[in-house]
Amino acid sequence: MYLSRIKLDPSRSQTMRAMVAPNLVHGALERCDDDRTRKLWRVDTLRGEPYLLILSQKQIDFSALAAQFGESSGYETRCYDGLLQRIVNGSKWHFRLKANPVIHEKNDNGKRGRILAHITPEHQAAWLRKQAEKHGFALADGEWLVSGSQWYIFKKNRNETKQVKLLAVTYEGILTVTDAEAFRAALVQGIGREKAFGLGMLTVTGCNR
Numbered sequence: 259m260y261l262s263r264i265k266l267d268p269s270r271s272q273t274m275r276a277m278v279a280p281n282l283v284h285g286a287l288e289r290c291d292d293d294r295t296r297k298l299w300r301v302d303t304l305r306g307e308p309y310l311l312i313l314s315q316k317q318i319d320f321s322a323l324a325a326q327f328g329e330s331s332g333y334e335t336r337c338y339d340g341l342l343q344r345i346v347n348g349s350k351w352h353f354r355l356k357a358n359p360v361i362h363e364k365n366d367n368g369k370r371g372r373i374l375a376h377i378t379p380e381h382q383a384a385w386l387r388k389q390a391e392k393h394g395f396a397l398a399d400g401e402w403l404v405s406g407s408q409w410y411i412f413k414k415n416r417n418e419t420k421q422v423k424l425l426a427v428t429y430e431g432i433l434t435v436t437d438a439e440a441f442r443a444a445l446v447q448g449i450g451r452e453k454a455f456g457l458g459m460l461t462v463t464g465c466n467r
């Protein structure tokens with residue numbers, strides 16, 4: 259696995275459009291990879307600057323993507339395997355996740371109906387606690403929070419009349435690994451829905467606590 263980072267140029271009109279319409283980033287990202295392998299990505303802010311983070315199964319030439327949305331055609335790529343090997347039960351990590359917390363509404367037959375976004379911080383927090391149980395980590399009260407949310411409203415392509423409406427919720431704080439194998443899978447595969455549109459990517463950094 260490889261983690262790549264592109265510094266974005268928000269002064270460019272096409273970058274501004276892409277930051278509110280994630281389908282534009284998805285399309286440009288897929289054009290960089292002839293094999294269309296699985297990728298996770300997220301627009302994030304690091305030290306006050308906007309970046310595009312991409313986790314890919316193989317090394318990919320992202321120079322065209324960087325030239326389209328970034329300050330230049332340059333980007334950074336690092337092997338991700340070393341971090342994955344450091345994941346062990348009981349280890350603590352600073353984390354950040356931008357996800358699409360939803361619930362499936364049940365219809366009159368008791369089957370899954372409409373997909374509804376969790377719009378309150380309480381339900382958004384409860385959603386992540388439930389995900390933690392499935393993906394091999396624990397969250398202690400007071401060590402993490404819902405730090406932001408944003409609606410994305412866009413059309414998948416110019417010819418469509420129907421709009422896509424997604425809620426992106428950002429979580430961050432400290433977690434503890436309880437099942438290393440499941441947690442590594444969450445890092446590689448993401449959490450939740452709408453991964454093609456920049457959601458579900460979980461990242462971690464070392465924690466000295």
